[in-house]
Amino acid sequence: MRILPFEAYYPNKDLISSPELFFDEVSNQYIEFKKAGFFKKTGAKSLYVYEISNTLNTHRGLIASHDVRDYTENKILGHENTLAEREQQIMQLMMLRKAMIKPVLLTHEPIEEIATLLQHYIENTQPFLSLYLENENEYHKVWAITEKNDIDTMIEIYRDKIDTLYIADGHHRSSTTLKLLQNHHLTGKTQDASAILSCYFAFDQLKIYDYNRVIDVFSIMSPATFIALLSEYATIKPIKTGKKPGRKFVFTMYIQKEWYIVKWKKKYIQAEIKQNTIILDTTLINHWVMEKILQIKDVRTTKLVQYFEGKSGLNPLIKEVNKNPNLVGFCIFPVDISEVVAFSDQGLNLPPKSTWFEPRIKNGLLVKEIV
Incomplete structure (x- = not known):
């Protein structure tokens, strides 16, 4: 892999009393802020x-x-389709800013030499940027590797030890930047000016949370009809308290202030295995619940589904379902990083809204100019 050092812009803490507000607004106001x-x-x-x-x-x-x-050269692999509308939005902002304000999040196999060098800087040098986000109770710290020997060492490790990188977050940013570079709309004076701002975390430094659904089921059919149809595909049992599923091929369901645990019947899991070598719980929900039972033609565009990232727990999903008796909450077992890698290696795309990766990188934390 070919990584390059670059000169970065970073937030001036002396002028920023609210980092949360700054990060929320910098996407649309980068030029003015700079x-x-x-x-x-x-x-x-x-x-x-x-x-x-x-x-x-x-x-x-x-x-x-x-x-x-x-x-x-296809050494960096993704797992999502991109939307032309979203690419256009990013392209317009990037051309106006003449800068990349958020890196593509890339992940790779853990490499001991990388972890050791990162640890050395964290333990022996001071960060030039340290921000606390009160709303998220989260610290963001950045150290600069400026010593030529250390830069060369890190470049060599990525060149010699890593053959493939995987996009965890930023498919639209990477595809848009690539198109601009290939069409010569970004013509930086130096090699790094025309490269893509990236952030690298090893597999063991990432966490994938569940990505849950709230579906407007009972505007389509009655609760009794839905339960009867779902019972063909799965066993359904009431549970006393809400919880997330503890293993694959099981999901929990919240209906009109009652919780249920749902286990897919083996024959329907086997039916999916015949079609796909890797079976995700999101695939089962999409196929058997949305397409077969609810007759939703395109899960990517339907307005009947809302998505809730699992990091925030069950409360946001419960609160939303309690607003409307037609809504049903579905809590899904999270995707494993090995499944993301397997999909990417095979050139396949994960179902929409399958993964919620942490950490989430803020707009404007480090900025790379493209002029």
């Missing part, structure tokens, strides 16, 4: 150690610029 002095410049081409920590987890990774050739 002109007003809300960003500083690192002053040297560097690689950057990045740590995000909260009471539950600590995630450590690297931020660098990535040579576009690794994308064109």
